[in-house]
Amino acid sequence: MNILQKQIRNFSIIAHIDHGKSTLSDRLIQLTGIVSERDMKEQMLDTMDIERERGITIKSQTVSLPYTAEDGTEYLLNLIDTPGHVDFSYEVSRALKSCEGALIIVDATQGVEAQTLANLYLAMELNLTILPVINKIDLPSAEVEWVKNQIEEDLGLDGENALQVSAKTGQGVDQLFPAIVAAIPPPTVDKDNRFKALIFDSNYDSFRGTIVHFRIFDGTIKKGDTILFMQNDSQYKVEEVGLFQIKRIPQKSLYGGQVGYLIAGIKNISDVKIGDTITMADRPCAKPVGGFREPTPVVFSSMYPVASDDYEELTEALERLKLNDASLIYEKDSSAALGFGYRCGFLGLLHLEVVQERLEREYDISLILTSPSVQYEITTTDGQVNIIDNPVNYPDPAEISKIREPFIKATIIVPDRYMGNVMQVCHEFRGVSKTYQYLTSNRMEMKFELPLAEVVYEFYDRLKSVTQGYGSFDYEIAGYQETDLVKLDFLINGERVDALSILIHRDKAEARARTACKKLREEIPRQQFKIPIQGAIGGKIIARETVSAFRKDVTAKCYGGDISRKRKLLEKQKKGKKRMKMVGSVEIPQSAFLSVLKSE
């Protein structure tokens, strides 16, 4: 297909989580017929297990959709799918930078939510043409007029002419292609004629190495070219370029305005940075596309294999995972209680959970995680400033002169009847109310400043529950503020278990210590002696529980000489032990470590 630049449209679909982006993308792909019905199902099966189970998009997928208009003109519509969760908003902005337009999806039963607005602002900053689409009109509870109104008032877009679709039944979806072609402008290219492309994503293929996904802003690229990654100055020879049509479709060359992939024998995904600019080594462009930023982890936690002999496997699994997830960072760590492990940095709690689940599921390693922490800025009495995210590195309190913690600016959108509840929850999580305003007669936008550590720790779940799921939330990092931090330790049978220590605000320490001790008591099985469990700040015990003594002899039942039965029982017990950690003289199950991560 010989497609001219004016026959190309590059667009994204943006929406609040669960408003139906992925379903709509699938429907659009299906309409073009680039995959057969059978492959369509297979493709769905191919996507990451966790994405399907949780119904969220983690990695963005790009696809070039061929479309023939009524007048016979052929178009190539490049759809760049974006993740919907706040943890992954950096990927959204990179994807948007590769587009001229965006469909903004609003669920007809939920209306405009916090991330609808946040994503809209991102798209507006980049001057994209925005087409509002009302989805889920098949549902009996759909309130199309109400949503039209919100699109006008909250988003400042044309609500009256918003397209109305059901991504589920397919109703109205066929209007989208003509609307995209008519409203979204074709890509413009710089007229420098020097190759310039923006990397908006990458993935790893075990046969071909890293696959770079990019949008070309100027020039052409073909097999054999030597490209230069501007950020880290590395050069590679191009082996293949092409388009995505679920499968990779190799092309002779790609040119300005197009979205596609390249393969260049790149062995490590971390050489390829999302947001970096690619140019030609012999004729580099003058300036990068711009706006490059390294994704910065905000939550840190240590991971230890439950069975110490799984350490090698964990190392290998992390290396492999990193190939597909460049935002994951990790370094060696060790704990007196748990042995060798890794300290990892994540974009947010959801990212942490996804990594943990993938390690356990895809690599079959059971893990113990330490309580997630943010980075604190600690000034010691000798004037040194240290950034600390691991309780192990917390200095002697006598040497601390000042501690600051990261804050966020949160935007919460709720029906006004929940305003009181939201205020209360924010207060509970040490938040300060900044402003609030009515968006419509009964929906409010509330702004707060909250400590990031609190948001990491269950804030979102609480917000959802007190607003019965109607509250939506978005945030940005907003600098450091002074705080009163303490290190809370746990002692089991008199021995401090370093992997259980947490950094916490003084006002919250006692309550947290009590719940954690209680949970540990429930999770630690009785042993032949009494086990005290204590929570302590410095030398001061602030909570205490006891596991009473009990003698467990699994083979006691097997009187007589049935040796095989005895052996079976012992085997079973051994398996159970694989999930236990010996700390001093006490056996602690994996579940005990995990139970203290949450307060309820």
Ligand SMILES: Nc1nc2c(ncn2[C@@H]2O[C@H](COP(=O)(O)OP(=O)(O)OP(=O)(O)O)[C@@H](O)[C@H]2O)c(=O)[nH]1
């Ligand atoms: N009834 C109905 N359900 C829909 C429609 N579109 C999507 N859904 C359902 O809404 C849920 C969320 O849809 P997704 O497509 O996964 O939403 P998403 O916006 O892609 O979510 P993320 O990828 O997590 O951002 C799924 O259970 C879909 O089956 C629709 O038009 N009608």
